[in-house]
Amino acid sequence: MKNIIEKKYLFFVVLLFTLLLTACNSNGAATSAETKKVNSTESNKEVNGGKTLRLGYINSTGSSSEGKPAISGAEGWAIEKGFLEDELKKIGITEIEYYSFPNGPNLNEAMASGEIDLGIFGDTPALLARGAGQKTRLIGLANIYQDIWLVTNKKNGISKLEDLKGKTVATSNGSYMFRYIQGLLKEEGLLDEVKFVSLFPPEALASLERGDIQAYAFPTYMGPKHVKLGFPLVLQASKTTPELTGTSVIVATEKYLDENPKFLSVWDATRTNAVKDLKEHAEEYFQYAAVVSQQDLDVVKESIPLDNIREESFPDEGIKLLEGTKEFLVEQKLIKKDFDLDEWIIRE
Secondary structure, rough: OOOHHHHHHHHHHHHHHHHHHHHHHOOOOOOOEEEEEEEEOOHHHHHOOEEEEEEEOOOOOOOEEEEEEOOOOOOHHHHOOHHHHHHHHOEEEEEEEEEEEEEEEHHHHHHHHHOEEEEEEEEHHHHHHHOOOEEEEEEEEEEEEEOOEEEEEOOOOOOOOOOOOOOEEEEEOOOHHHHHHHHHHHOOOOOOOEEEOOOOOOHHHHHHHHOOOOOEEEOOOOOHHHHHHOEEEEEEEHHHHHHOOOOEEEEHHHHHHHHHHOOOHHHHHHHHHHHHOOOOOOHHHHHHHHHHHHOOOOHHHHHHHHHHOOOOOOOOHHHHHHHHHHHHHHHHOOOOOOOOOHHHHOOO
């Protein structure tokens, strides 16, 4: 009898532990992120009294190398070359933690719950979060005219947008590609005639191959990659509707900016220098981007034209694109409460 009781007790302990572990692993934002600490230790923090920057970014395909995150823009170049780390140390920020997320809504959740301080991601989820009252400030645009590739499957695909009537299109819900699809269908009067399914980019390949969906709107890297794999290209945003391209934004929490008043000027200056440097070493930069994104060099070069990465934090073209995206989201009642972009932006 005693043995039976002990076995039952052990069973319930194991079951409770399993349930707790499952709950932790299904906790949206926190556990969808991979943390990478770079060039800092807890002992250094204690000795120097240093602070930490927790940086989130979108990464559905890349990898980290030697503790460095899979960020391929000027921000990633600043990390790769050590510019960011060196400059932040001067103002007492001695540790940087990197968190990767599959899409913008997951990153938003982490920022809202206080798990990260700064995010680099698409304009649509950032705007939706601000419209929902999230206490963030826009500190810059990572790149502008972020492209989208609408590809079709090889079985029962389409040849033009109108062919989607009564059929299924997919992309990642809440992403800048989602805004593109919604805007494109609205312009063609097909918004209520097409079924939409939310799928992350890595999940799209199987659905396209089976013919479950007739089209998918792919983001940077994944678009040219799938065209290269033989999936027919229907439309490319930059070539047909540049006003519907995305903008990659850099957003920080108000709390972090208040607690680190020197951060903004250091971040801004470091990023500007990184843009200048990567353009002076373009081939080296593209090789770096190919490694961290795990993509072929030709795919990388098509995905991130250097002209889309600007030295200034808020290029006029980028602000115009951002305003257009916000107006569309408000019109579609996706942003619950409209707001002034100028009140969101904080300039050094």
